[in-house]
Amino acid sequence: MRVVIVGGGFAGYHAAKSLRKEAGDIEIVVLNPTDYFLYLPLLPEVAAGILDPRRVTVSIPETLPGVRLLLGKATAVDFDAREVVYTDPEDEEHRVGYDRLVLAAGSVNKLLPIPGVPEYAHGFRGVPEALYLRDHVTRQIELAATAEDPAERDARCTFVVVGAGYTGTEVAAQGPAFTEALAARHPELAGQKIRWLLADVAERVLPELGKRLGKTADEVLRSRGVEVLMKTSVGHADAKGVTLTNGDLVPTRTLVWCVGVRPDPLVSGLGLETAKGRLVVTAQLTVPGHDDVFACGDAAAVPDLTRPGQYTAMTAQHAERQGRLAGRNVAASLGVGRTRTYRHHDLGFVVDLGAGAAAANPLHIPLSGRLAKAVTRAYHLMAMPGNRVRTVADWVLEAATGRQTVQLGLVRSGSVPLDTDSPELPRR
Secondary structure (H helix, E strand, O other), X not given: OEEEEEOXXXXXXXXXXXXXXXXXXXXXXXXXXXXXXXXXHHHHHHHOOOOOHHHOEEEHHHHOOOOEEEEOEEEEEEOOOOEEEEEOOOOOEEEEEOOEEEEOOOEEEXXXXXXXXXXXXXXXXXXXXXXXXXXXXXXXXXXXXXOOOHHHHHHHOEXXXXXXXXXXXXXXXXXXXXXXXXXXXXXXXXXXXXXXXXXXXXXXXXXXXXXXXXXXXXXXXXXXXOEEEEOOOEEEEEOOEEEEOOOOEEEOOEEEEOOOEEEOOOHHHOOOOEEOOEEEOOOOOEEOOEEEEEEOHHHEEOEOOOOOOOEOXXXXXXXXXXXXXXXXXXXXXXXXXXXXXXXXXXXXXXXXXXXXXXXXXXXXXXXXXXXXXXXXXHHHHHHOOOOHHHHHHHHHHHHHHOOOOOOOOOOOOOOOEOOOOOXXXXXX
């Protein structure tokens, strides 16, 4: 008896972990492009030079003993033959059969039809993107230090982030301290203004959260000099800068795209019913008409029983809990335990704003400042399935000795383009 889980993110990883606990005597296979589970919430700290990238990458073989890992990306599913078609890292095509299938392919960058954005924006969904952005920002400061043209220096010292949700807000909040540390190494940049801009079409920062937490984040951003531009986005981008929808031209070499996510392209090619691009499932996480197929996480449109008529949000909190339930319900379909229904009231959210600041509402109690920071970091340590000691060590070292600010010489590659389905884009 074989269970194949497509995806090793929050949903897929916890589905495998839950299933191993419930029915450890069956063969569990996780199909994932990498050999690690990525703890996405701490990725902005990787981009800002606070955390080593290995801290947010948790080994699947090491932490899920007994689970078989297949390196590759699913490209199709043959439901009649009960096989998943996938391509390995060397572009070889393979098939793997299943008795039960869990689709937890996750999500990719959401791209809008804005001229220049696919070519010149940097996405932020994985370790390659975070490391590339860290190198790119470092490179811009170093090039600014040697630029003789004041206009070029200003452009290289201007950083535009689009999207004031969790990721964009955290990237923009971490940015000023990072670039300040970089610029401090270059006497040529003494007195040079370094601009960080955060733009979003929403009316306020962190629209997913309550107004109080959004206001807290907004105040922290502005206190660090971040220019917060609400009801504003990018209308056009090119190699020299961006034109905002309010008509302003901003010379820059850095455009970070954190607008949102969309389900993995695998979903649209399955030939199954979708809602808002996500795979329709029951409250038990089964795919209608396919009792042997389950789906969860960002790729699945899971009915939100706490809000009739709506679907659960695409958040790590939902993905983790849905993954656990999917594992239990797969076990139940094999005769172990009973089938359960997904119903989850959110327990609150945490947003790390760097430099001793955060916004959090654990159990819907709004917090800010250093207390929120402590709660946020404690939450992340509790939620991470590994690397906790090393993560704490990096935090302590950063507080005591400062961050490392050397660039690694990375270049734009096929892992970095904003449009996940596009070929390699021009290097910048």
